[in-house]
Amino acid sequence: MARNPIFLYIPNLIGYARIALTIVTFLFYSSPVKFFSCYVLALLGDAFDGLAARKFNQSTKFGALLDMFTDRGSIVSMFCVLSALYPSLSGLFMALAFLDVASHFVRMYTSFFLGFKSHKDANTKKSSPLLRSYYQNRFVLVLIIAGHDGLWLLLYVLYYVDFLPERLSKAFSSLLYSITPENVRVFSLISKNYQFFGHMYDINIPYLTIPTTIVFGICLILATLKVYIHILQLLNGMRDIADKELEDMEPPRKKKVNQ
Secondary structure, eight states, X not given: OOOOGGGGOHHHHHHHHXXXXXXXXXXXXXOHHHHHHHHHHHHHHHHHHHHHXXXXXXXXXXXXXXXHHHHHHHHXXXXXXXXXXXXXXXXXXXXXXXXXXXXXXXXXXXXXXXXXXXXXXXXXXXXXXXXXXXXXXXXXXXXXXHHHHHHHHHHHHHHHSOOSOHXXXXXXXXXXXXXXXXXXXXXXXXXXXXXXXXXXXXXXXXXXXXXXXXXXXXXXXXHHHHHHHHHHHHHHXXXXXHHHHHHHHSOOOOOOOOO
């Protein structure tokens, strides 16, 4: 039996490399330099596989599914890592992971159920204008994804290197500690003397404090917007599926015959 050539399409080969990089990334999550390097390479691969698909005319449903699978695995793994680093926020990260996977599953299922070629095209007349703009405007899509993924990467870096201004860092750290029950102990990480930020590397780079804080704030806004888009994906997709089912259940209308 001849091998299916789709498996060896260039964008799919990039997808396999991204999966390998993601696995390596989270095996070394406690090593900041290795983690950061591999994670950034995996994110860049997400951009290049799309470029390759368009350049070589190798866009396939298998490739879209592989890309979706890799993206979800990467972000869920990141939420698992952040849950370990910030135990007091583990509930939030678990909720975000569930919403991310559920919303994209519904979006992908909707595209197949309604017969769209790609999940990016799965918009109906009832689709939210924001959701339509997100998928149809490539600049908006890339910007929001970059801010969303950038926030979680910055939170990871912040655990090892405190790049926030002193007042903001203390306020953020106090907030995290205030929502952490005093009787909780997770691998002895939580205690009254526990420092949430920059606990491993005492690096002070004053001229980077303001730029990094601005970037952190922008990423926070864009990540919040993407979470809202996830909610729209979930609700719009479920409504579109229900509408299609209702349409299929209704008996066909008879055409009037002119007398």
